[in-house]
Amino acid sequence: MEIEIATIGGYEEVGRQMTAVRAGDDVVVFDMGLNLSKVLIHDNVETERMHSLDLIDMGAIPDDRVMSELEGDVKAIVPTHGHLDHIGAISKLAHRYDAPIVATPFTIELVKQQIKGEEKFGVQNDLVKMEAGGRMAIGDENELEFVNVTHSIIDAINPVLHTPEGAIVYGLDKRMDHDPVLGDPIDMERFREIGREGVLCYIEDCTNAGKKGRTPSESVARRHLKDVMYSLEDYDGGIVATTFSSHIARVKSLVEFADDIGRQPVLLGRSMEKYSGTAERLDFVDFPDDLGMYGHRKSVDRTFKRIMNEGKENFLPIVTGHQGEPRAMxxxxxxxxxxYDIEDGDKVIFSARVIPEPTNEGQRYQSEKLLRMQGARIYDEIHVSGHLREEGHYEMLDALQPENVIPAHQDMQGFAPYVDLAEQFGLEVGETLHVTRNGNMIQLVE
Known part of the structure; x- marks a missing residue:
């Protein structure tokens, strides 16, 4: 069977992920993401009102025109998880393909919300839920499987396309968490089984490949956060916390520790309300009944007024804006x-790291400067990454023993440490280790 891979987006940057795999006459598309930094550098860009070609020209979404070179029919569009760099282009591109969008329940719900907000295209693709561990036939000879992984968002999977030539494992994004705060641990047992069955190709996220050691568990971040918040228990001024709004496990920890130190938590910001509200509605998390979630500007400002009237010392606002996004809370x-008045000595907890990208770094610097000018004390990097470091990558390569590897989710500089590691497993650049760019085709089996 002919096996061909189109590396469409995410092979020159972190963002706008999209990869297509053709196995015989069947094509499966993994991810359709947005590169948010390309949007943020423009003022007042509303992507939901823009045409896909304009967004492609901006470098904001994948240029999927290379798909015309694949001789087969798209049978499924498979986002791995609900982050925008993996689902943010679905509302712009999915309608071009007569194929269902197949994802885990939480991811499907977020995709549904993306499509609902779209103003330019009518996306009518069927939405199919499949749990981690589930399988689905792709044509007559191939099969799609979801393997549970742990990441900085709940309900993440690595999809595997089983073909007569071996498995194609799409490895974006994960960390090796054996003690997660929410959800099940990464299913390393299944990855080892797939490795024994035979892996034709492994496509892997290289984000932290240059960092030594292993990525700590979310439970480590939870202990760090607990230590910081308990140390502020006797502070009688304002404390504000911010984290990734999609990081439900971290939001859960913030809510619990706020209660422990005698403060009422409240979630503020559109995306904070969206992600946490969706997770609670689907029973992924159990928040207190009286937890307020407010996304609309007027209701947020009303809540801030109430906090100021009743006393900042009684509340913990958990807000959007950890990357310094211009319109975030x-x-x-x-x-x-x-x-909300920030005064001398008030604490701001960043339970996040800056995404290492110039736009984010500049915006975060500005945000912190403004907060410090008002007297805020900054508590930074109370966080663990959602991506594998060097030893996690080593374990995955050891478990899967792939015949071919394609590094992804980085630029050329970011690929280099992973290439060095993969070469230790006997993979050769230009032969079995395919360092590629957006818009390229890789023929694995002719």
């Missing part, structure tokens, strides 16, 4: 655009 607070 914490950035507005730093600019003095909300009724």
């Amino acid at each position: 914490l950035t507005r607070m730093g600019r003095g655009e909300t009724p």
Whole structure:
């Protein structure tokens, strides 16, 4: 059977992931993501109102025109998890393909919300839920399987396309967490089984490949966060926390520790309300009944006024804006655009790291400067990454023993440490180790 892989997006940057695998006459598309930094550098860009070709020209979404070179029919569009760099282009591109979108329940719900907000295209693709561990026939000879992984968002999987020539394992994004705060541990047993059955190709996220050691568990971040928050128990001024709004496990920890130190938690910001509200509705997390979630600007400002009237010392606002996004809640607070007054000595907890990308780094620097100018004390990097470091990559290569490897989710500089590691397993650049760019085709089996 002919096996061909189109590396469409995410092979020159972190963002706008998209890969297509053709096995015989069947094509499966993995991810359709957005490169948010390409949007943020423009003022007041509303992607839901824009045409896909304009977004392609901006470098914001994958240029999927290379798909015309694949001789087969798309049988499924498979996002691995609900982050925008993996689902953010579905509302712009999916309607071009007569294929269902297949994902885990939480991811499907987020895709549904993306499609609902789309103003340019009518996306009518069927939405099919499949749990981790599930399988689905792809044509007559291939099969799709979801393997449970742990990441900085719940309900993440690595999809595996089983073909007569061996398995194609799409390895974006994960960390090796054996003690997660929410959900099940990574299913390393299944990965080892797949390795014994035979892996034709492994496509892997290289984000932290250059960092030594292993990525700590989310339970480590939870202990760090607990230590910081308990140390502030006697502080009688304002404490504000920010994290990735999609990081439900971290939000859960913030909510619990706020209660422990005698503060009422409240979630503020559109994406904070969206992700946490969706997770609670689907029973992935159990928040207190009185937890307030407010996304609309007016309701957020009303809540800030209530906090100021009743006393900042009684509340923990958990807000959007950890990357310094211009319209996010914490950035507005730093600019003095909300009724919440940040005063000398008030604490701001960043339970996140800056995404290492110039736009984010610049915006985060500005945000912190504004907060410090008002007297805020910054607690930074109370976080663990959602991506494998060097030893996690080593374990995955050892478990899967792939015949071919394609590094992804980085630029050329970011691929280099992973290439060095893969070469230790006997893979050869240009032969079995395929360092590629967006828009390229790789023929694995002719």
